[in-house]
Amino acid sequence: MPSAYLMRTIVSTLLLVPALAIADVYRWTDDDGTISYSQTAPADRPSEQVITPPPPPLDENAVREIRQLIQSQRDGSLAREQQRNEQQQAEQIRQQRQENCRIAKENLQLFQDNPNRRFMDSDGSFQRLSEEQRQQRMIDLQQQVDSLCQP
Numbered sequence: 205m206p207s208a209y210l211m212r213t214i215v216s217t218l219l220l221v222p223a224l225a226i227a228d229v230y231r232w233t234d235d236d237g238t239i240s241y242s243q244t245a246p247a248d249r250p251s252e253q254v255i256t257p258p259p260p261p262l263d264e265n266a267v268r269e270i271r272q273l274i275q276s277q278r279d280g281s282l283a284r285e286q287q288r289n290e291q292q293q294a295e296q297i298r299q300q301r302q303e304n305c306r307i308a309k310e311n312l313q314l315f316q317d318n319p320n321r322r323f324m325d326s327d328g329s330f331q332r333l334s335e336e337q338r339q340q341r342m343i344d345l346q347q348q349v350d351s352l353c354q355p
Contacts, residue, residue: 214270227243228243228253229242229243229254230242230243230244230245230246230252230254231253231254232245232246232249232250232251232252234249241254301352304352305352305353308345308348308349308352308353309349311348312346312348312349315338315342319335319338320332
C-alpha cells in the first residue's frame with residue numbers, strides 16, 4: 205500500500221498540473237527558421253500566443269479511489285498507534301507486577317530471616333510479634349507473593 209506521503213504527492217501533482225497548463229505560451233521563429241516556444245514573448249521579434257485547450261476534467265472515480273487510499277492509510281496508522289499504546293500499557297503493568305512481586309518476596313524474606321524483629325504500634329511503641337502472629341503474617345505474605353508473582 206502506498207505511503208501517505210506518496211498519496212499526498214500524487215494528489216498535489218494532480219492539482220498543480222492544470223495550473224501549469226494555464227500559463228501563457230508564446231511561439232516565434234528565429235533568424236535560422238527554428239520555431240521556439242517560451243513563457244515570455246521575445247522583445248525583438250513578432251510572436252503569437254499559443255492558446256492551449258483546458259485540461260480534461262478529473263476523473264471522479266480516480267479522485268474517489270485516491271481519497272479511499274488516503275483514508276485507509278489514516279485508519280491503518282491509527283490502528284498501529286492504538287496497538288502500540290496498548291502494548292506500552294501492558295508492558296507498564298507487567299513491570300509494576302514484577303516490582304510488586306519483588307517487594308512481596310523481600311517482605312516475606314525479612315519475616316523468615318528475623319524471628320525477633322520488632323514492629324511499631326499505632327501509638328509509636330515497639331513490640332515483638334508472638335510466634336503465632338509471625339507465622340500468620342508469613343502465611344499472609346506468602347499469599348501476596350503467590351498472587352503477585354503469577355506469570
